[in-house]
Amino acid sequence: MPTDSIPPPVAALFPARGIRERVDDRLTRALADAAERVLDGPVMPDIDMPELRRELATFDFAQPRPLEELLDWAIGKLEHGTVHMTHPRYFGLFNPPANFPSQCADRISGAFNPQLASSGSSPAPVALEQHVIRAIALRAGLPAESAGHFTTAGSEANYTALICALTRADARFADEGVRAFSGPVAMYTSRECQPAWHKIAHQAGIGRAALRLIATDGTGRMDARALAEAVREDRRRGTVPVLISATAGTTGAGMVDPLEPCATIARENNVWYHVDAAWGGAALCSDRLRGELAGIELADSLTIDAHKWLATTMGCGMFIAREPEILSEAFRVGAEFMPSSATSIDPYLNSMQWSRRFMGLRLFLSLAAAGWPGYGEHVERAVQVIECVKARLLARGWSIPNDSRLAVLCALPPAGSAAVREIVRKVLASGRAWVAVAKLEGRDVVRICATHGEIAVADVDELVAALEAAR
Numbered sequence: 001m002p003t004d005s006i007p008p009p010v011a012a013l014f015p016a017r018g019i020r021e022r023v024d025d026r027l028t029r030a031l032a033d034a035a036e037r038v039l040d041g042p043v044m045p046d047i048d049m050p051e052l053r054r055e056l057a058t059f060d061f062a063q064p065r066p067l068e069e070l071l072d073w074a075i076g077k078l079e080h081g082t083v084h085m086t087h088p089r090y091f092g093l094f095n096p097p098a099n100f101p102s103q104c105a106d107r108i109s110g111a112f113n114p115q116l117a118s119s120g121s122s123p124a125p126v127a128l129e130q131h132v133i134r135a136i137a138l139r140a141g142l143p144a145e146s147a148g149h150f151t152t153a154g155s156e157a158n159y160t161a162l163i164c165a166l167t168r169a170d171a172r173f174a175d176e177g178v179r180a181f182s183g184p185v186a187m188y189t190s191r192e193c194q195p196a197w198h199k200i201a202h203q204a205g206i207g208r209a210a211l212r213l214i215a216t217d218g219t220g221r222m223d224a225r226a227l228a229e230a231v232r233e234d235r236r237r238g239t240v241p242v243l244i245s246a247t248a249g250t251t252g253a254g255m256v257d258p259l260e261p262c263a264t265i266a267r268e269n270n271v272w273y274h275v276d277a278a279w280g281g282a283a284l285c286s287d288r289l290r291g292e293l294a295g296i297e298l299a300d301s302l303t304i305d306a307h308k309w310l311a312t313t314m315g316c317g318m319f320i321a322r323e324p325e326i327l328s329e330a331f332r333v334g335a336e337f338m339p340s341s342a343t344s345i346d347p348y349l350n351s352m353q354w355s356r357r358f359m360g361l362r363l364f365l366s367l368a369a370a371g372w373p374g375y376g377e378h379v380e381r382a383v384q385v386i387e388c389v390k391a392r393l394l395a396r397g398w399s400i401p402n403d404s405r406l407a408v409l410c411a412l413p414p415a416g417s418a419a420v421r422e423i424v425r426k427v428l429a430s431g432r433a434w435v436a437v438a439k440l441e442g443r444d445v446v447r448i449c450a451t452h453g454e455i456a457v458a459d460v461d462e463l464v465a466a467l468e469a470a471r
């Protein structure tokens with residue numbers, strides 16, 4: 001190989017500025033056009049999957065293909081090959097269409113591609129993330145010393161809570177794992193919890209059997225008396241309780257566990273108290289609704305996902321701790337090659353991830369652009385959408401078994417209707433709207449969530465018409 005020259009960059013990967021700008025502009029317009037077409041089409045995917053597999057088989061990557069063709073191809077596949085969370089009649093899981101400032105954030109962080117592992121390499125992004133995390137912590141009523149970090153999602157944040165709880169319960173956990181404890185350990189959440197907790201217990205090495213699913217009170221909230229009893233019984237048997245996780249906005253029904261009584265039980269038993277507000281935490285933005293989360297300020301740690309009700313791009317979870325020193329203990333590591341090793345600051349010393357995308361810019365720009373008032377309106381609007389759906393369904397003889405004041409509705413059809421699963425199947429098949437089957441207190445319900453920030457009255461009417469036609 002010659003040593004006095006280097007070949008030019010690979011143009012397919014690093015095109016010249018003029019080409020980038022042209023492709024970028026075209027992409028911006030193509031995406032806006034696709035977004036409009038999505039609104040006129042079905043919420044459900046209508047792609048021909050055998051045909052897609054045949055097309056994929058032609059991608060043997062032996063020869064390069066023109067990027068612009070590839071971009072059009074990819075947009076087409078997403079336009080027809082996904083359930084459209086960007087459709088205002090997606091009354092679905094906690095997957096919102098992404099707000100615009102967060103999409104801008106992704107472009108910026110994609111272009112600069114900062115490495116968020118350390119403050120040495122990304123001083124400004126790390127400071128900006130810490131700033132927005134602290135703002136959320138203060139909004140939740142946690143003390144000024146609280147801190148945390150952005151996570152890939154709510155599951156990582158909840159996993160982090162368990163690792164912190166174990167580390168605080170016995171410092172020897174760091175070296176000895178669960179062998180450090182005098183008996184088997186246990187963690188507690190309600191049977192309406194988000195099911196990732198089962199995987200978390202498995203991954204953390206405490207085992208799935210260590211997860212205690214506490215009974216609910218008939219309305220979908222954790223029964224605090226059953227919780228106290230379960231902790232007492234475990235202690236009597238020599239089991240070591242390490243974590244209580246209350247949910248503020250359950251996945252199925254948007255219910256808020258009794259946060260203050262759960263905090264008291266945790267304090268009395270010297271157990272880490274976590275509040276999983278992955279979705280419901282957004283209610284903190286609204287002065288009218290934040291009271292629904294009273295007691296959240298008592299938590300040792302919180303999970304709040306910006307990619308749920310705060311509508312940033314995926315995935316943008318947050319883990320916030322009242323006493324963040326535990327994070328430095330739980331994720332302590334030495335690495336001489338890193339550009340910095342600031343114990344309480346560097347993300348690689350305080351979180352599970354190492355290489356990290358600049359996730360926090362999504363929430364920073366969204367919150368800065370909308371302010372608390374804008375986000376408050378966004379959240380209140382969703383609650384109003386659900387009130388509209390509720391009023392229409394009640395007027396048609398449906399019943400509503402959840403009394404959440406957040407933006408999830410569980411609905412049961414009038415007597416004599418088809419089964420809930422059949423109704424949901426027909427609604428999805430119609431392509432008119434997207435709703436889910438959920439279980440509330442052991443019963444199938446139609447779950448309707450206002451995740452989209454632009455739902456209009458006509459969308460509510462169409463949803464109700466689709467439900468009525470399906471029952």
Ligand SMILES: Cc1ncc(COP(=O)(O)O)c(C=O)c1O
Pocket residue numbers: 094152153154155156158194196247249250251276277278279305315317
């Ligand atoms: C209450 C709750 N906690 C945690 C999660 C998991 O979050 P993620 O899907 O971001 O991992 C969810 C997901 O819906 C949830 O509803």
